[in-house]
Amino acid sequence: MTSKNKWLSSPYILWSVMFIIIPLGMIFYYGLTDKTGAFTLENITAIATAEHAKALWLSLLLSIISTVICFLLAYPLAMILSNMKVNQHSFIILIFILPMWMNFLLRTLAWQTLLEKNGVINSILNFLHLPGMNIINTPYAIILGMVYNFLPFMVLPLYNVLSKIDENVLDASRDLGAGSVHTFFRIILPLSIPGIISGITMVFVPALTTFVISTLLGGSKILLIGNVIEQEFTQASNWHLGSGLSIVLMIFIILNMIASAIFDKEGEGSML
C-alpha cells in the first residue's frame, strides 16, 4: 500500500523496542555486571563450574534426544496426514492445538499418574504379563514429557511443507523411473527442509530451556539448566548469575535462529 501508511507501523515498532529489544538488553546488562555494577565475565564463565556444566550437558543431551525422537515420530505422521487428500487443513491443525486447551501443567502431571509404579501403564503391562517399567523421576520420564509436549510443534511445520509439494513433481519423478525410496530422498526430503529446520527449532529450544517438565516428571533431584536459572531468579535472587547463564543459553538459541534464517528464508516452514 502507499507510503502514507508508514506511520501505521509505529505502534508495533515502539512496542517491540520497549518489550523485546530493551528487555533483552537488560539481560545482557545484568549478565555482564556484578552487584556493584562493574563489568565482569564471571557470570558467563560460571557455566564452567561442575554443577552448571553438568546441568547444561544434561539439558543438551535430553533435548537433542527428544528432538530426534520427535522428528522420527512426526515425519511419517506428517506424510500420512498430507497424503489424506481431504481438504481438511484447518481440521488437522486443530487436533494438534486442541490439547493446549487443557492446562499444560496438568497434562504433564497426568503422565505421573500414567507412569507411576502402580500407574495405568504398568497395570496394563502387568495384565498382559509384560515386565513393568519404572521410569518416573528418571531422565527417561523427562524425555517422554518433552516429546509429548513438543511433538505438535514438529508435526505442524512438517505437515505444512509436505502438503504443499506439487503432486506433479512426484509424478514426474516416478515417470522418469525413480523408485519410491529414490523419490523420497531426492525429492520429498529436500523439499521439506524448511519444515524440518523449523520443527527442530520449535522443539529443541523449549526442550533445552525447560524447567517445568524436569520439575514435574524428574522428581526434584534432576537439575536442567532451566532449573538452575529459574532458581537463581526465584530463590537465590542472584539475577546477575541467572542473566549470565541465560546469555550462555541464548548462544544456542541464536545458532538455531541463524540456521532457520538460512534454510527457511520465506518462512515456508511456519506452524500455521
Place this chain on the structure above:
Amino acid sequence: MKNTAKHIYTALIFLFLYAPIATLMVLSFNASKTRSKWGGFTINWYSRLFQNEEILEALGNTLLIAVVSAFVATIIGTIACVAMTGMKKRSRTILMGITNIPMLNAEIVTGISLMLLFISMGLRFGLGTILLSHITFNIPYVILSVMPRMKQLNPSTYEAALDLGASHVTAFFKVVFPDLLPGVLSGFLMAFTMSLDDFIITHFTKGAGVDTLSTKIYTEVKKGIKPEMYALSTLIFITVLILLLLVNMAPAKNKTPKNPKPL
C-alpha cells in the same frame, strides 16, 4: 495392508497425545483425593468447584488476561501487517526478524527479560505486568496468521476503492479488512490459546497474590492438586471442543472457497 499400518500409526500417536487428557477427565470423577487410587465415581468435585473461590478467581484472571491480551495483540499485529506491506524490503525484513524473536527465543529468557524490565521501570507486579507480557508474546502469532492473507491481497482493489472516492479508512474497512478477516480471527484464537496455556512467562511476571490457573496449579504441585482443578479443566476442554466442532461444522454447508475457515 499398507493403509492399515498407516491408520494404526496415526491412532497410536493420537492415543499418545490424548491419553493424559483422558486421564485428567477420569480423575475429575474420582472419589479418592489422591491421584494414584480410584475411589469410585463421583461428581462431587464439580459442585465443590463452584464453591472454591480461589480457583474461580484464578479462572477469572486467566480468562481476563487471555481475552484482553489477545484482543490488543490482534489490533497491534493487524495494523503492523498493513504497515509492513508498505515498507521497503530491508526494513520489513528487520521488523519480521524482531517479530520472530519472542517465538524463537526460550520462554524462560523472555520471562526473565520482561521481569528485569518491569523491575527497572518500577512497575508493580500484578495483572498489568502479566498483561503486557502476554500481549508481547501474542503479537507474533497474530502477525504470522495475518501476513499470508495480506500477501494474497490484490492491491488494485484498494486503489480502485480510492479512485471511486472512498477515504483510506473506508477503503480499508470495506475492501481490505474483509479479506484479512479469516487471518485476523485465527490470529486472535491462536493468541487466546497461547495466553491461556502459558505458564513460564506468567511465572516470572506475576506478583504475589495474583494467580492464573497455571501458576495456581504449579504452587499446588507439591501439596497435591485439588481435584476441583481436574473438574475445571475438563469443563474448559469440553466447552472448547464443542464450540470448535460447531464452528468447524457450520460453514461446511455453504462453503465458499474464497473464505477458508479460521483454524
